Amino acid sequence: MTDQTVGAPDARKRRVSPLAITVVIVVLLILGFLAVASVLTEVLWFQQVGYLPVLLTQWIAAAVMFVIGFLAMAVPVFLAIEIAYRKRPVYARLTAQLDRYQELFEPLRRLVKWALPAVIGLFGGVSAASQWQQVLLWINSSPTGKTDAQFGIDISFYLFTLPILQGVVAFASAVTLIALIAGVATSYLYGGISFSGRDVRVSKSTRIQAAILATVYLLLQAVSLWLDQYSKLNDSSGLHTGPMFQDVHAVIPGKQILAGIALIVAVLFLITAFTGKWRLPVIGTALFLVSSIVIGIGYPWAVQQFQVKPDEKSLEAEYISRNIDATREAYGVNNVQVERYDAVTNAEKGALRDDAVATSNIRIMDPEVISRTFAQLEQSKQYYQFPKSLNVDRYEIDGKVEDTVSAVRDIDISAQDGWYNRSLVYTHGYGLVAAYGNQRSPSGEPVFLEGGIPTTGRLGEFEPRVYFGMDSPKYSIVGGKRDKAIEVDYPTDAESSAEITAEDDAKKDSAAKPAEATTDSKDTKKDAKTETSAERQNLTTFKGDGGPVLNNIFTKLIYALKFQDMEVLLSGAVVDGSQILYDRNPLERVQKVAPYLTLDESPYASVVDGRIVWIIDGYTTSADYPYSEQKDLNESLVDAENPRTSLMTKPINYIRNSVKATVDAYDGKVTLYAWDAEDPLLKAWGKVFPGTLKKASDMSGDLLSHVRYPTDLFKVQREILGKYHVTDPGAFYSKEDAWRTPNDPVKTVAEGVTPPAQPPYYLTLSAGDKVEPNYSIYSTYIPDASGATTRDILTGYLAANSNAGSTAGKVSKDYGVLKLLVLPKGDTIPAPGQVQNSFKSDPKVSTELNLLKTGDTRVISGNLLTLPVGGGLLYVQPVYIEAAEGTRIPRLQKLLVSFGDDIAFEDTLDGALDALFGGSSGASAGDGDTAKQIDSGNTDAKNTDTGNSSKTNSTLKAALKEMQSALKDRDQAMKDGDWTAYGAADKRLEEAVDAALNAE
Structure with missing residues (x-):
């Protein structure tokens, strides 16, 4: 009786509550279904994009x-x-x-x-x-x-x-x-x-088991030691990567000897398994440990101290040479063309006559500064945005290739409220905006060759909608069988918004069909000013194949779980045929279908064959190339435009730009082109994922015309060549000619903080004698020294040909050619930092800059460019002004130029070059005639009607004449320090610009 009484509570304690069982089952079911949803959505994504075999x-x-x-x-x-x-x-x-x-x-x-x-x-x-x-x-x-x-x-x-x-x-x-x-x-x-x-x-059984396992372990250690001799070819603990004299003559033989000893000790343990005698394996183990210290540490130390150090330069020469050859091969710089460049320093009259093409294409629009100008002039609505830095590209306009700055007008839903607006109404960006890189308007703004809403300009007809961009929403639900469109395509002049009506309708009708919405912009010709309130936005419906179709309740459910939005399942606005677009960032899409690639951090959008496409460079990398110098890829990419945001390291000692990838901005289609078909890593990956790579010969001529030499690859290569341009082992050992990239003189940092490196720039230039101007990426070098011995002078100029040609399927033989201009050691050509200091210390420049800073304006120094022209090195820096408060629109105000020790500071680059080179440079820059730019450049961007009446022409001419007069008066007022007159002239200039635009 007592036992039962005592045992009953114990039984009750052990009994599990049915509620607890139910909760556990429900939780497991939910977790299981979430896992299934995650798997299925991945399958559907890869299946839609056409790369399902990659996932499987x-x-x-x-x-x-x-x-x-x-x-x-x-x-x-x-x-x-x-x-x-x-x-x-x-x-x-x-x-x-x-x-x-x-x-x-x-x-x-x-x-x-x-x-x-x-x-x-x-x-x-x-x-x-x-x-x-x-x-x-x-x-x-x-x-x-x-x-x-x-x-x-x-x-x-x-x-x-x-x-x-x-x-x-x-x-x-x-x-x-x-x-x-x-x-x-x-x-x-x-x-x-x-x-x-x-x-x-x-016990006997324990002895046998332990001895056999010890035997196996020692056999594995013997194999490991034998393999270690090959690993030494990637060892970076010595003077340089790879085995040096000490390694070849002491460490590697020592590894071989120790492997043999480990093998002998393993045999002794195996014998013990049968004899039961532990004495020999214990002695063998002790000898192995002693040998590891003597042979593995002591002997190499003695060789280094007593044989190598007294004659290190001579003994290490052969192994340094191996390191140099392997490193240059692994990083693709073994074929760099080196040319001595005896730079002149006298700015003589007509010096740029032989560099007319390069001079006319000098970019004066800083893509980082004028991104704010793009936003103010071309953003149009708060639900659009531009990137912080624009892309540098080129387009053929009227038979001439023009360097441009450009960016897509992406969608920004951060200010939108409600799931309906964020997921169904504001789904895509609109258009690509491009401006001439070498031109400016009289007021200092960019001269657009493509812009406006709807987009117009010189790039021809193309699909302007950007459903896949760098800042696209996490997901959008688009397309489907709808009576009326609900996606905002682009705004009209009316101020009301379609989403208000759409949300009202969604509340009134379970189907959430917005009333009175217009159709695709290309299908409507109605005047926006006469539309009803629901028709004041141009609306559209996605017609491509960009995402999985939400064709049943199960598909809706798994995506509702994936994005934790039950509206995906419950909303009546998700109609038959609707597609869900996600993983829309171009970098993310390429990374998913090609997980073996390291992607360039600077994707760029171009208009190619009537579409906006993102062009992305992909690299195959390895850290296992024998004798090649190890680098941290993430550290190598850091510069003024790309600050380090992660502490993670990515060691590499081999890199190839093996793939060029494109992502269609409308439907997200990903295409991979095998750019370096000889790369052994890409060959292997091509077998792993057969059918995923197209040949470079399949690229269209239009696409090839926008391919460029990769930014990140060039950064890595310039760092390598800063050290490995020296091929003589003796000079390399002495580090007597090591270089580095100069710090960016434009970026300001806190005291005691090392300024970031100057980024490479894309320009049309001629690198060296008898070289035709080509679209290139370049960087400069200064001595790699520290302390009082540092000299801020130029030692080298590296450029990579970025012109792949424009013939379909045929890459230009000159594409990717690296050219290194080496300045003689006796020359003292000022480097970017010294030039920037010269600008600041010049009395005239300093005075004018101080005048510009007065009042409610602030001065912004643009990128400092370096060009090998006129037999020397020309520096060009645009100077912008913007309001210190309120709406900030950077406007190009002045141009600083330098050649040798001479400096000029004028309103236009053309004028500055003439002033610098004795009154006439011998070549014309792209911004010479501002009135002509207004007449031609802005006309392109605004799509001027060619049938203007004579009255309109007269008005335009009068406005242009007034602009010239106001410019002249404003400059004179600034020189006189008469800021009242300066303000009046500036106001006249703005009114004249408005009059010219209205006349157009």
Whole structure:
């Protein structure tokens, strides 16, 4: 009776509540369904974009690797525990403490026997699954035809095979060690190992098991030591990457000897498994440890101290030469064309006559500064936005290739309220805005060659809608079978918005069909001023194939769960045929379909074949190229325009621009082109993902005309060439001619903080003698020194030809040619920092800049450009002014130029160059005649009607004449310091500009 009374509460305590069971089941079901939703939405995305095999290959490879890793880790651990238990001594004498341990452990033994290996196996499976890329690369690798300088082995061994071998050995070593520990612990718990005073008793079965596992472990260490000799070819602990004299003559032979010793000790342990004598393996292990210290550390130290150091420069020459050759090959700079550039410093009259093309294309529009001008003049509505920095591109206009600054007008939904507006109404950006890089309006604004809403200009007809952009919403639901359009396409002159009516209708009608909405802008010819309130926005419906179709309730449900918005499931506005667009960032889309690529951080949009497309450069990289210098890719990319935002490192010592990718801004279509078909990494990936890469010969001429040399690749290469332009081992060892990129003199930083490096710039220029001007990317060099010895003078000028041509399927043979202009050591050509200081310290320039800063304006210094023209180096810097408060529209006010020690500061680049070169530079810049620019450039952007009446022409001419007069009066007033007259003249100029635009 007492027993029952006592036992009843215990039974009740053990009883699990039905509610708790229900809650657990519901939670598991929810988590399971969320996982299923995540998997299915990924499948639907890849299926729609046309790269489903890429996803399936990743999943299958990772799953197979997980299973292999799980079994390879769990099975040996399980067997070690099971064997140790089954072979335990039956009549072992246990201490009282071990008896208590057994009593506690025995009820859990079966659980631990299965659970412990399973848990450890999970770690092994996850570790193995993370290596799916390296395994697939190894399986699909092929020889490169190039060998290393030390062992003469094909480079493919280091890129593909060695990482796999080392990974397998490390994994197997971990498995063996864990199995050994598990087996020994089990044996100890069940009496297989016992301690009696100083004596240690080991059962026969325990001895055999431990000795065999120790044998396997030492065999693996022998293999590891043997592989380490090949790893030395990527070791960066010495003077330079790769084995130096000490490594070749002491470290590598030492690794081979130690591998042999480990093999002998392994045999001794195997003998012990049968003889039961531990003396020899213990002695062997001790000798192995002593040998590791003597041979692995002591001998190399002695060689370095007593043989290398006294004659280091001579002895290391051969190995430095290996490092130089391998590094230049791995980073693609082995074929750089080096040319001595004896720069003149006298600004003589007519010096630019032979550089007329380069001079006429000098960019005076700073893409970072005038992005705010673009936003103020072309943003149109608060639901549009422009990037902080514009793209530099080029287009053929009237048979002439013009350098431009451009950007897409992307959507901005940050100010929109309500799911309906954010997900169905404001779905896309509109248009690409482009301005001439070398021109300016009389008021200092850009001269647009494409702009406005609807978009008009010189780029011809193209699809202007941007559903896939850098700042597109997280997701949008578009298209479908609707009676009337609901997506805002672009605004008219009316001030009301379509979304208000649409939301009102959504509240009144469960189908949420907005009333009185116009159709696609191309299909309507109604006057916006006569439309009803619901028709004051031009509306459209997406007609492409850009996302998975929400064609049933299940599909809606999984996306509602994915985005945690139940409106996706419940809203009547999601009609039949609606598509859901997500993962819309061009970089994200390319990364998903090509996970093996490292993507350039500077994608750019161009109008190509009647579409806006994003062009993205993709790189294949490796950190395993023998003898090549290791670099942190993330650190190499840092400059004034790209500050470091992550502490993560990405070590590389090999890089190729292997892929050019495009993403259609309308339907998100991703296309990958094999740009460097000879890259061994890309060859392997092409086999892993067959059919995903098109040939470069499939590129259209229009697309090729916008391809450029990649920004990030150029940054890495300029850093490498700062050191590795020196090919003589002796000079390289002495570091007597090391260079670095100058700091950006325009960026201001806090005291004590090192300014960021000057970014590379795209310009049309001629790099060297007898070279035709080409669209290029360039950077400069100064001596890499510190302290009082630092000299801010130019030592080199690096340019890469960025003109891929415009013939379909044929890449220009000159594309990608690197040209390094080396200035003689005796020359003292000022570097960007010195030039900027000269600008600030010049009395005339300083006075005029101070005058510009007075009142409610502030001065902005634009990018300082360097061009090899006139036999020397010309510096050009635009100077902008903008209001200190209120609406800020940077306007180009002045141009600073420098050649040698001479400086000029004028209103136009053309005038500044003439002033700099004795009254006539011999060439014309693009901004010479401001009145002509208004007549031609702004006419293009505003789509002027060619049938203007004679009265309109007269009005326009009068306005232009007034503009010229106001400009002249304003300049004179500034020189006189008469700011009242300056303000009056500036107001006359603005009125004249308005009159000219109205006349157009």
